[in-house]
Amino acid sequence: MMRAAISGEGLIYTFQVLIAVAVFMVIVHVQGAVQRIQPMTETLEIGMYSGLGLLVLLFYPG
Numbered sequence: 538m539m540r541a542a543i544s545g546e547g548l549i550y551t552f553q554v555l556i557a558v559a560v561f562m563v564i565v566h567v568q569g570a571v572q573r574i575q576p577m578t579e580t581l582e583i584g585m586y587s588g589l590g591l592l593v594l595l596f597y598p599g
Contacts, residue, residue, distance in 0.1 A: 552597050559590030 541551040566583045569575035 548598055552593055555593045556590060559586050559593060562586040563590070 538551050540546055541548045563583055563586045566575070566579060566586065570580045570583065
């Protein structure tokens with residue numbers, strides 16, 4: 538991410554990794570919420586990671 542921020546090299550790969558992280562974190566937190574094995578703050582992170590994924594898609598280069 539630092540290289541992409543400074544030189545622009547690997548920028549698309551960085552965005553793809555961020556999308557993957559957001560998707561997997563939403564899946565993990567939804568699963569934990571459905572099974573009721575996590576505290577409420579972890580459940581609220583579903584919205585945070587969904588917002589992160591949306592922002593990454595909105596600012597996707599290209």
